[in-house]
Amino acid sequence: MDPISISFCIKTNRKKEWKLVAVIASILSLGIDPEKMEILVTGDTDFTVIEGEMARRIRRIPDLPSAANGRLATMMNTLAREARHPWVCMFDDDVIFCEGWYEKVCLYLADHPDVDLCAFPIRNTDGSRFWDWAIHTEGRSILIDPRATDPRLYVTGTLGMLKREIWQTHKWDDSRGFYEFEDTDWSQRVIAAGHKPGFCTGAFVLHNDWRYFQVGPGIHRAKDFRESAAVSERPMANAIFRQFLDEMGKALEGVGGFAGDLRWKAVPALPVEDKAKLAELVAALGALEDRLREIGAAAKNLSDYAL
Numbered sequence: 001m002d003p004i005s006i007s008f009c010i011k012t013n014r015k016k017e018w019k020l021v022a023v024i025a026s027i028l029s030l031g032i033d034p035e036k037m038e039i040l041v042t043g044d045t046d047f048t049v050i051e052g053e054m055a056r057r058i059r060r061i062p063d064l065p066s067a068a069n070g071r072l073a074t075m076m077n078t079l080a081r082e083a084r085h086p087w088v089c090m091f092d093d094d095v096i097f098c099e100g101w102y103e104k105v106c107l108y109l110a111d112h113p114d115v116d117l118c119a120f121p122i123r124n125t126d127g128s129r130f131w132d133w134a135i136h137t138e139g140r141s142i143l144i145d146p147r148a149t150d151p152r153l154y155v156t157g158t159l160g161m162l163k164r165e166i167w168q169t170h171k172w173d174d175s176r177g178f179y180e181f182e183d184t185d186w187s188q189r190v191i192a193a194g195h196k197p198g199f200c201t202g203a204f205v206l207h208n209d210w211r212y213f214q215v216g217p218g219i220h221r222a223k224d225f226r227e228s229a230a231v232s233e234r235p236m237a238n239a240i241f242r243q244f245l246d247e248m249g250k251a252l253e254g255v256g257g258f259a260g261d262l263r264w265k266a267v268p269a270l271p272v273e274d275k276a277k278l279a280e281l282v283a284a285l286g287a288l289e290d291r292l293r294e295i296g297a298a299a300k301n302l303s304d305y306a307l
Contacts, residue, residue: 002110005036006102006161007083011075012093013067014044019094019208024054026097040082042075043067070178072157073186077174080167088167091159095122096206104203105161115198117162117190119155121146122207128214130207131156133199136184142217146199153197154187159205166195252296260289 008027012020020041027039038059044067045060061082066074076090101120109115122130134141135152144150155162160183170190176182191197211222268282 002106003033003036004087004106004109005085006032006087006089007079007085007164008037008039009076009079009083009088009090010039010041010093011067011072011079011090012041012043012045013070014046016094017047017049020047021049021054022096022208023091023093024050024058028054028057029099030097030102032102036085038084040079042078042082071174072178073172073176073182074174076157076172076182077167080162080164080171083164086164087161088164089159089161090157091205092157094208095159096208098204098206101203101205105200108198108200108202112198114196116166116195117155117160117187118198118200120159120161120200121204122156122159123204124207124212124214124219125210126213130212130214130219131158136181136188140218141184143214143219144217146201151191152188153191154184155197157183158207160187162190166190169193170195250296252292254296256289256292256296260285 010020010023014020024039027037034057039057040059040061042061042063044064045062046064047055047060050058059082061078063075063078065071066078079090080088105118105120109118119133122132124130129143131141131143133146133148134143134154134156135150136142136154137152141154144153170186170193172182172186176185187197210225212219213222214220
């Protein structure tokens with residue numbers, strides 16, 4: 001394994017300092033040679049609970065106005081400018097790096113030397129996916145198969161890594177902030193310029209926020225703890241829901257087939273003298289058959305998105 005040199009860059013508004021402690025501790029627990037890494041923190045860096053050895057291992061870059069106003073792009077540009085190592089890992093203060101993350105990244109990059117920016121599996125607290133490998137289309141983000149590529153791909157601002165040299169020519173748009181798609185805009189500019197994204201599937205992090213969970217190809221934020229606690233029942237509930245959707249789809253397609261039989265067999269045999277009315281009835285049954293089949297197919301497809 002060829003160890004890489006990496007700058008870990010955290011942006012924070014200091015609302016939950018214990019989360020910041022957790023992510024810094026998780027980085028230090030990776031056991032990386034201090035000569036090969038550094039930890040930078042920008043935003044509201046007036047910490048009250050980080051002290052001792054942990055405080056000595058981080059470099060603070062205060063930027064209270066950006067933190068207070070959600071100027072994420074500005075904070076990421078600041079971190080990239082201050083980073084000392086060739087690889088820069090940008091992330092929020094609510095992730096936790098899992099055991100073996102660094103070794104797996106080094107192995108992945110050794111096997112994929114053409115990768116210029118990298119995404120990683122991000123797991124919610126219930127084990128479902130956060131915005132780890134996603135596309136942005138029609139104003140919204142959608143999770144896609146980790147094996148898939150798509151020109152609409154973006155590397156989420158929650159956690160992403162890039163070669164610092166890329167930042168020299170492709171900076172984040174300082175005018176973009178919280179919920180203004182700064183990560184989408186930057187990623188798609190970089191990818192369009194020919195830089196290759198990669199997805200290091202073995203190097204996991206945890207999204208340290210109990211409110212979030214995956215719903216199909218999207219992410220939902222719970223309104224309160226009661227809703228989030230209900231997620232613990234989802235494995236069984238979703239298996240039943242998937243089965244229900246699949247069976248409902250088959251049933252609707254079956255009804256559509258029955259409508260087809262009426263259209264072509266029963267109705268033409270009726271003793272109807274008004275041929276125009278008969279034609280209208282046949283056309284209506286045809287439309288009904290088509291809609292039922294479409295609804296049935298949609299229900300079966302929806303079952304694929306049940307977790």
